[in-house]
Each structure stands twice: as structure tokens, then as C-alpha cells.
Amino acid sequence: DAKTTQPPSMDCAEGRAANLPCNHSTISGNEYVYWYRQIHSQGPQYIIHGLKNNETNEMASLIITEDRKSSTLILPHATLRDTAVYYCIVRPSGTYKYIFGTGTRLKVLA
Amino acid sequence: GAGVSQSPRYKVAKRGQDVALRCDPISGHVSLFWYQQALGQGPEFLTYFQNEAQLDKSGLPSDRFFAERPEGSVSTLKIQRTQQEDSAVYLCASSLEGSYSNQPQHFGDGTRLSIL
Numbered sequence: 001d002a003k004t005t006q007p008p009s010m011d012c013a014e015g016r017a018a019n020l021p022c023n024h025s026t027i028s029g030n031e032y033v034y035w036y037r038q039i040h041s042q043g044p045q046y047i048i049h050g051l052k053n054n055e056t057n058e059m060a061s062l063i064i065t066e067d068r069k070s071s072t073l074i075l076p077h078a079t080l081r082d083t084a085v086y087y088c089i090v091r092p093s094g095t096y097k098y099i100f101g102t103g104t105r106l107k108v109l110a
Numbered sequence: 111g112a113g114v115s116q117s118p119r120y121k122v123a124k125r126g127q128d129v130a131l132r133c134d135p136i137s138g139h140v141s142l143f144w145y146q147q148a149l150g151q152g153p154e155f156l157t158y159f160q161n162e163a164q165l166d167k168s169g170l171p172s173d174r175f176f177a178e179r180p181e182g183s184v185s186t187l188k189i190q191r192t193q194q195e196d197s198a199v200y201l202c203a204s205s206l207e208g209s210y211s212n213q214p215q216h217f218g219d220g221t222r223l224s225i226l
Contacts, residue, residue, distance in 0.1 A: 032212045043114075043201050043217035044153065051212075087152060096166055097143065098215065100152030 003027065003090040009105040012082075018075040020104050022088030025069045031093055033064060035073045037084040038103070044087065047073065078108045112136065114218035116202050122224045123192050131187045131221045135204030142185050143215060144177055145201040153201050159185060160208040189223075197225045 005023045012018040024033060032051050036044040048055055048062045050071075055062040061074040075082055087103040115134040123129050135142050141160055145153035146169075156175070158166040161182035170177070174192075179185040189196055199222050203215035 034214060036217075041219070043203075043219045046214045046216055049212070049214055094210065096141070096158045096210065097155035097169070098145075098153070099155070102152060 003031075003092065003099065004088045004101050006086070006088055006101060006104045008102065009107070011107050011109055012075075012078045014080060014108055014110050015077055018078040018082065018106060018108070020073040020075075020086050020088075020106065021070065022072070023070045024088070024090045027068050027090050028093050029068075031090050033062070033071050034089045034091065034098070035060070035062065036087045036089065037082075038087065039084045044100075047086075078106075080108050080110060082106065083108045114202055114204055114216055116200075116218040116221050118221060119219065120222050120224075122226065124226050125192060125194060127192055128188065128190045129192055129223065131189075131200050131223070133185045133187070133202030133204075133218060135183065135185070135202070136206075136216060137183075139204035139206050139216075140182075140208040141205040141211075141215075142179055143203040143205075144185070144187050145203065145217075146171075147199040147201055147220070149198075156187070156200075192223075192225045194225045197223055199223070 034049040035047040038044045050062045064071045085103040117132045144156040147153040155169040159179040174190045176188045199220040201220040203217045205213045205215045207213045
């Protein structure tokens with residue numbers, strides 16, 4: 001079973017920040033949080049990952065709470081092309097594989 | 111640089127036929143993964159290679175599914191005697207390091223398999 005829970009869907013106005021939450025209350029100390037997104041008919045696209053510190057790259061920011069039980073992916077200025085399913089993944093320790101949940105379907109509205 | 115490449119992008123086969131799906135990982139990537147994605151669902155793990163060694167095949171749904179990576183680069187997923195429930199998108203991913211590295215997996219766009 002996936003170690004994360006996400007809201008099934010969210011809407012965001014174009015140009016505004018999109019804040020996508022993820023709960024991972026059973027995360028272990030050495031497990032990373034990964035975010036991917038999947039646009040229709042494409043494979044999952046890597047966005048960002050982190051352990052405990054906040055991370056930022058050219059696509060997004062990742063904010064992880066101090067207790068590491070939840071995180072938020074922030075798209076600072078959402079565009080229509082950011083409409084996609086967003087997956088938050090915690091890979092279980094001692095395994096190689098990702099276990100995907102159902103993700104959050106983000107719709108960016110014009 | 112080039113990403114993960116999968117071929118064919120679409121495959122239609124009749125029930126009972128054998129199919130072979132190809133994955134070209136990012137050059138130099140040690141780890142290679144196969145996932146299966148049913149319509150409306152998240153991808154599900156099938157198998158994992160570190161170089162040419164298949165270290166985990168726990169997700170393969172039956173003995174009709176077979177994967178190989180003989181020279182530690184290109185991989186092939188073969189499905190024998192296909193059945194309608196095999197219809198899905200098959201995704202390949204690669205990552206730079208092996209073992210339990212935290213390096214992210216990079217996915218191809220998949221092969222959409224339809225069994226008639």
C-alpha cells in the first residue's frame with residue numbers, strides 16, 4: 001500500500017500559486033519524499049525530492065514539516081500546462097520500487 | 111540529453127499472441143524498472159534490474175511475463191500468450207545509481223498495449 005495520502009482533486013487559477021498537500025505519517029527517518037506529475041499520455045515526470053530540508057528547483061518548491069509527517073509541493077505561478085495528476089511518493093526502506101497512490105488531479109483554470 | 115525511450119508507443123495484439131516491449135534507458139544509468147499502469151490508476155511496480163541482474167521481480171503478475179537486460183543497458187519486457195487483462199500502459203524508468211540510492215527514477219512515455 002502507498003505510504004502517502006493526497007486529496008483526489010484541486011483547482012487553481014492561472015498565475016496563482018498551487019499548493020498540493022501530502023500526508024505521510026508513517027515515514028521513517030531515512031525515507032525521501034518524491035513528487036512526480038503525469039500529463040495525459042505521457043510518463044510520470046520527476047519534479048523534486050527531499051529528506052527533511054525544504055528544497056527548491058526551477059519547477060517547484062518542496063516544504064516538509066519538521067516532524068516529516070506531511071509535505072507541500074508549491075508551483076509558484078501555475079500555468080495551464082501544469083494541469084496534470086501529481087503523485088507524492090515515499091519509497092519504503094529496503095525496497096527499490098515506488099508505490100504510487102491515486103495522486104491529486106490538479107486543474108489550472110484560465 | 112536523451113531521456114528514457116520506449117518502443118513501440120502503441121501495440122495491438124490478438125489474445126494468445128506474444129509481445130515484446132523495448133526500453134532504452136538513459137545512458138549510464140545502473141537501475142532500470144518496469145511498471146504497469148491500468149487506465150485511471152497509478153503505475154504498479156513489475157520488476158527491477160541493477161545492471162544486468164534482475165534483483166526484484168515480485169511485481170510480475172504471472173509466469174507469462176518475462177523481462178531481461180542482458181548487457182546492462184537495453185531491456186525487453188516479454189508477455190507470452192497475452193490475455194485481455196494485460197491491456198495497459200507499460201512504463202520503463204531508469205536511475206543513475208543502484209541499490210537503495212535516493213536518486214530519482216526517470217520515466218519513459220510508455221507502450222500502450224491493447225489486447226483484442
